[in-house]
Amino acid sequence: MAEWPEQGPQLTGSTNASQLPWITTRPGLPYFLTAHGAPWTPIGQNDAVTWPELSGLFRRRDLPAVERHLRWLKAHGVNCLRLMLEYCQTEHRYIERPAGRFAPNMVRLWDDLFAMLEDIGLHVLLTPFDTFFTWIRWRDHPYNARNGGPCSSRRTLLTCPATRDAIKARLAFASDRWGGSPAIFAWDLWNEMHPAHGGDDPATFGPFIEDIGPWLRARETERHGRAHLQTVSVFGPELLKHASISETIFRHPRLDFANTHLYEHGTIDDPKDTIAPALAVGRLMRAAVQDAADGRPVFDSEHGPIHRFKDKKHTLPEPFDDQYFRHIQWAHLASGGAGGGMRWPNRHPHILTPGMRRAQQSLATFLPLIDWAQFHRRNLNEEVTVSHQSLAKFGCGDEKQAVLWLLRTDTRSKDGMVPREATPITTSAHMPGLKAGTYIVTSFDTETCEPHTQMLEADNDGLDVPDIAIRNDIAIAITPAGTQRLNYT
Structure with a gap:
């Protein structure tokens, strides 16, 4: 039996909650909308309650600093964070300990954070488990049967009936307490769903989603009158090992959008230059957009130089990392992704750089040029043509609108970057599929x-x-003359 802390009332929305819109989708539209019908595109990154910018939440060590940081993010175009209810790299941020007993300090942390998010106007993509460190540190995790938990093996996390009940209890607690908040963008029901979590059988994914997803949706609808969006995430390289996973991740009828983690080996996870990772993102996003055949939104909720940082213990030089980040962001958007993707920092300290924040603000400035609420794009990376053959091209479009991003590949410095001071080149481009006009x-x-x-x-x-004219790269928005766009959020 789960134990609910009696620490304060349930959070059903602050006084400013009505001003923060719920996020939704429309069948066949590959982008997000607010409940009022305005376009909404996730701009943000992964964060954690133990990392520097949010660490002041625990035991209310420095709430003003966290609030200042969140307000700064909002002012610079960020509108969404991806967070896990617990981040168990250490022993002090479990949300349950023992299993079924919700830790008062963590509950208060989330009460405080949701109040800030609502007041400032930020959303969160929320996942209930830090599955990476749950796996790595299984010996110490409260769900381990040796610690009084429900699960005898980490290889049965998706299939063990007692563990399934514990997962529902955790989601029930979180949804009952915070699910009335519009600050939740969506539930990432399982972080990096992996065959190992189900006895090395990817066929266990579907039954888990069929059980958890509708149950949570019904519970939220009963208690809050509506339900948040749902997705699951996957470690991208697993799609190459198990082709059947694509059916679940990209087309499962119970999920509202597709969500992948772009960690391609040798390009994205360990970059030698800032061009190859962008090319990889374009190729992977084209495949993802095509796999999500019903037109649902698709985006990457984790990417970054994970192998370089975690295994090689090396932090990328900041100027290089800034350009690498920016190139990935625009390759993602122009290839048909909803937004620019969400970086896992993989830096010391574990935060995004000022240059990455400027790139996010640039994306936020660009977004109103397209009416995303009416944009039924298809990926056109291979269909777009350019006259200058040294350009990498990334594009998406429908009959009325298009987005194009062009990146130079003919010039790079010894450090692997495309130099800003390069002599500009001139090209022409042909965007197919647009109606005459x-x-x-x-x-x-x-x-x-x-x-x-x-x-x-x-x-x-x-x-x-x-x-x-292109010095380094250029983004291009194409819209019909004389059209009026919806207000953008």
């Missing part, structure tokens, strides 16, 4: 946020964009 074409410098707008005519073969 007049379009507003906005070229956008992803570093300076400087836009250049022109009116161009498309014929029945699509749109030709001439004279595109």
Whole structure:
């Protein structure tokens, strides 16, 4: 029997909660909306309650510092964090200890954080377990049967009936206490669902989702009148080992959007330059968008130089990492992803750099150029053509709108970066699929946020964009002339 702390009332929304919209989806639309119908795109990163910028929450050590940080994020374009209810790299942030007894200090931490998120206007993609450290430190985890928990083996986390009951109890507690808050963007029901969690059988994924997802949705609807979105995440390389996983991750009918972790070996996880990771993201996102065949949103909720940092014990030089981050972000968006992806910091200290924050603000500045609420994109990375063959191209579009990002591959410095001081080149691009008509074409410098707008005519073969000047990279938004967009959130 789970024990509910009697520490304060349930959080059903602060006085400002009504001003923060719930996030939803529309069938066939590959982007998110607020409950009011305005476009909403996740911009943010992974964080943890033990990491520097949120550590002041525990035992209320420094709540003002956390609030200042969250307000700074909001002012710089960030609208979403990905967090785990517990982060058990150490022994002091379990939300249950022992299993079924919810730790008062952690409950108060989340009470405080949800109040801040609502007041400031930020959302959270919330996952109930830190499955990586649950696996690595299973000997010490409260769910281990040797510690009085329900599970005799970490290899039965997805299938053990007693563990399933404990998972539901954790989600019931979290949803009953905080599920009425619009600050929850979505539930990531299981972080990096892995065959090892189900006895090395990926067929265990579907039954877990079929049990947990509808149960949580029904409970939230009963208690709060509506339910938050649901997804599960996967460690991307596992998709190559087990092709059947794609059916669950990208097309399961109980899930509202697809959510993958882009950790490709040798490019994203251990970058030698800032170009190859962008190319990898474009290729992986094209496959993900095509796998999500019903048009649901798709995005990456973890990426970064994990092998370089965790295994090689090396932090990327900040200028290199800033460009690597920025290139991945724009490759992700232009390939059809919802937003720019969510970085796992993999740095000392474990936070994003100022340059990465500037890149996020640049993305936030670009987003209103497209009416995402009406954008039924398909990936066009391979269909777009350019006149300058040294450019990598990333694009997506439908009959009325398109996004294009072009990256130079013909110039790089000894440190693997594309130099900003390189002599500009000029290219033309052809965007197929657009209907004949007049379009507003906005070229956008992803570093300076400087836009250049022109009116161009498309014929029945699509749109030709001439004279595109590129020093490093350029993003381009294409929309019909004379259209009015919804207010963007």
